[in-house]
Amino acid sequence: MRSPRARRDADAMPVIEVTDLRKSYAGRPVVDGVSFIVEEGEIFGVLGPNGAGKTTTVECVEGLRVPDAGRVRVTGLDPVTEDEATRRVLGAQLQESELQARLTVREALELYAAFYPRPLDWRPLAERLGLTAKLTTRFAKLSGGQKQRLFIALALIGNPRIVVLDELTTGLDPRARRDTWELIEDIRANGVTVLLVTHFMEEAQRLCDRIAVIDKGRIAALDTPAGLIRRSAGATVISFTPSAPLDDRDLNALPALASIEHKDGRITLSGTDETVNAVITLLARCHITAHQLRVTDATLDDAFLDLTKEAAA
Amino acid sequence: MSTAVINSAVLKGEFRLLRREPGSLFWILLFPTLLLVILGSIPSFRDPDPSLDGLRVIDVYVPVTVLLGLIVGGIQAMPQTLTGYRERGILRRMSTTPVRPVALLSAQMLVYGAAALASALLALVVGRLAFDVRLPEQPFGYAVALLLTVLAALALGAVICALSPTTKVAGAIGSAVFFPAMFCAGVWMPVQTMPDVLARIVEYTPFGAASQALNQAAAGDWPGWGHLGVLVAWTVLLTAGAARWFRWE
Ligand SMILES: Nc1ncnc2c1ncn2[C@@H]1O[C@H](COP(=O)(O)OP(=O)(O)OP(=O)(O)O)[C@@H](O)[C@H]1O
Numbered sequence: 346m347r348s349p350r351a352r353r354d355a356d357a358m359p360v361i362e363v364t365d366l367r368k369s370y371a372g373r374p375v376v377d378g379v380s381f382i383v384e385e386g387e388i389f390g391v392l393g394p395n396g397a398g399k400t401t402t403v404e405c406v407e408g409l410r411v412p413d414a415g416r417v418r419v420t421g422l423d424p425v426t427e428d429e430a431t432r433r434v435l436g437a438q439l440q441e442s443e444l445q446a447r448l449t450v451r452e453a454l455e456l457y458a459a460f461y462p463r464p465l466d467w468r469p470l471a472e473r474l475g476l477t478a479k480l481t482t483r484f485a486k487l488s489g490g491q492k493q494r495l496f497i498a499l500a501l502i503g504n505p506r507i508v509v510l511d512e513l514t515t516g517l518d519p520r521a522r523r524d525t526w527e528l529i530e531d532i533r534a535n536g537v538t539v540l541l542v543t544h545f546m547e548e549a550q551r552l553c554d555r556i557a558v559i560d561k562g563r564i565a566a567l568d569t570p571a572g573l574i575r576r577s578a579g580a581t582v583i584s585f586t587p588s589a590p591l592d593d594r595d596l597n598a599l600p601a602l603a604s605i606e607h608k609d610g611r612i613t614l615s616g617t618d619e620t621v622n623a624v625i626t627l628l629a630r631c632h633i634t635a636h637q638l639r640v641t642d643a644t645l646d647d648a649f650l651d652l653t654k655e656a657a658a
Numbered sequence: 659m660s661t662a663v664i665n666s667a668v669l670k671g672e673f674r675l676l677r678r679e680p681g682s683l684f685w686i687l688l689f690p691t692l693l694l695v696i697l698g699s700i701p702s703f704r705d706p707d708p709s710l711d712g713l714r715v716i717d718v719y720v721p722v723t724v725l726l727g728l729i730v731g732g733i734q735a736m737p738q739t740l741t742g743y744r745e746r747g748i749l750r751r752m753s754t755t756p757v758r759p760v761a762l763l764s765a766q767m768l769v770y771g772a773a774a775l776a777s778a779l780l781a782l783v784v785g786r787l788a789f790d791v792r793l794p795e796q797p798f799g800y801a802v803a804l805l806l807t808v809l810a811a812l813a814l815g816a817v818i819c820a821l822s823p824t825t826k827v828a829g830a831i832g833s834a835v836f837f838p839a840m841f842c843a844g845v846w847m848p849v850q851t852m853p854d855v856l857a858r859i860v861e862y863t864p865f866g867a868a869s870q871a872l873n874q875a876a877a878g879d880w881p882g883w884g885h886l887g888v889l890v891a892w893t894v895l896l897t898a899g900a901a902r903w904f905r906w907e
């Protein structure tokens with residue numbers, strides 16, 4: 346079995362290599378010079394607002410779309426010209442797809458297993474995805490979340506070296522979501538490389554080793570989840586209810602201050618550790634007591650909103 | 659293992675799925691024979707007709723019913739299913755696996771082709787047992803003509819699917835082609851009874867040529883090379899068109 350440590354080998358070639366990828370639709374660039382590398386055994390996240398170009402990017406990796414320019418390599422293979430070989434090592438869950446309406450879950454699993462040279466046993470896979478009770482149900486009769494689980498199973502059934510999951514847990518209930526995360530962690534423990542598109546920050550924070558934030562077809566940031574939070578302007582958040590009013594000018598003069606908010610007499614500031622120290626000093630100097638003082642780290646949510654700020658404006 | 663155009667797992671699956679489509683099964687397998695039974699229950703259709711060289715109307719209608727199953731399967735049912743597969747991303751999902759989506763196309767053709775042949779067989783058997791219609795006297799020639807017709811019908815279906823962006827359009831084109839195809843096959847007026855000029859024209863259409871070829875083989879002659887040639891030409895032409903225009907997504 347491949348071990349996650351294998352990726353530290355000096356001569357190991359990256360599993361996924363995307364270099365200056367470009368794709369336009371009707372003359373409008375949708376992916377505009379995206380580059381990243383995914384190492385073996387890594388879970389690599391792709392975040393970004395709707396329409397940022399995430400699906401377009403990962404579907405170029407899957408060989409479903411042909412790039413206008415740039416280079417894509419999957420275990421050294423070109424997914425467009427060497428599609429046969431690519432598809433044997435890569436499993437995909439698409440953001441949108443369907444199966445034949447009258448095909449049952451079991452038939453779908455058996456059918457797709459027959460497509461690969463060394464498939465997994467579909468029974469334990471169905472069990473882990475909570476599909477066992479639905480094996481004889483036809484695709485058209487499945488609920489949205491059950492269809493999603495089936496597509497996750499189909500992405501994994503070929504025992505791939507790489508899985509590309511576009512909105513892995515969209516439509517799943519909280520328990521199924523957590524079970525799916527465990528499943529993904531397990532397959533990664535077996536050395537499988539994962540490229541994961543998601544809108545759930547909790548999912549990205551828990552699963553991903555590194556994350557690329559894509560905005561308007563470009564990479565806005567690429568770092569570990571902790572790194573992204575640290576980089577964002579308001580990495581630390583301090584909130585308190587002062588015993589007496591504070592002068593706004595004093596607050597605004599705080600070092601490395603990223604944002605300031607007053608609500609029902611409570612003040613919430615974001616910035617760095619330096620900001621926190623300065624607040625404490627300020628309060629002491631003015632003899633003001635801070636009730637219910639809380640200092641927390643910003644979440645990936647905050648970092649994401651900060652990194653894709655202009656998009657919302 | 660997977661470059662093959664035909665994939666046995668996909669073929670098995672599509673065969674199983676067609677068995678779950680009661681509507682398609684009825685129209686392809688039973689409807690043509692049902693029509694034969696209805697026509698055969700009209701007493702005068704069971705009497706020799708001087709305008710048909712002494713044949714009975716029911717004798718002439720067996721080849722027509724044989725063609726009807728082909729027309730329903732190839733022109734109406736298959737393009738709808740296949741266009742639906744494309745529209746709903748089923749072909750696309752399959753393109754992410756080592757099996758090429760062409761396996762689904764070929765499986766559809768084989769499954770609908772087989773259903774159409776089964777329908778033809780049923781019409782022949784019921785015609786023989788219920789109405790004493792003689793089995794084709796030139797069976798080999800009949801089989802050749804039938805096979806070429808199946809190929810032409812499936813190629814026509816593939817072109818319809820290639821030209822249809824949605825299932826709705828496939829249904830509309832299917833119906834638009836359906837009635838002329840039935841006319842040429844002789845559903846309203848067997849080709850032998852058509853006025854000369856009309857018959858000449860109809861013979862150049864796939865189902866008109868098929869109708870003539872089947873009639874000749876039924877009567878014990880080798881089907882005319884001209885008719886078989888027309889069928890082959892249509893198959894080649896339509897296949898080339900389908901290959902050129904077909905889109906996987
Ligand atoms: N086949 C296509 N034809 C034309 N435009 C397209 C096509 N596919 C994508 N686009 C456009 O490209 C842009 C990026 O689409 P993409 O699906 O990659 O976004 P995304 O980041 O995956 O968004 P979401 O989070 O909503 O899934 C969108 O503006 C979309 O309208």
Ligand SMILES: [Mg+2]
Pocket residue numbers: 399400401440511
């Ligand atoms: Mg998307």
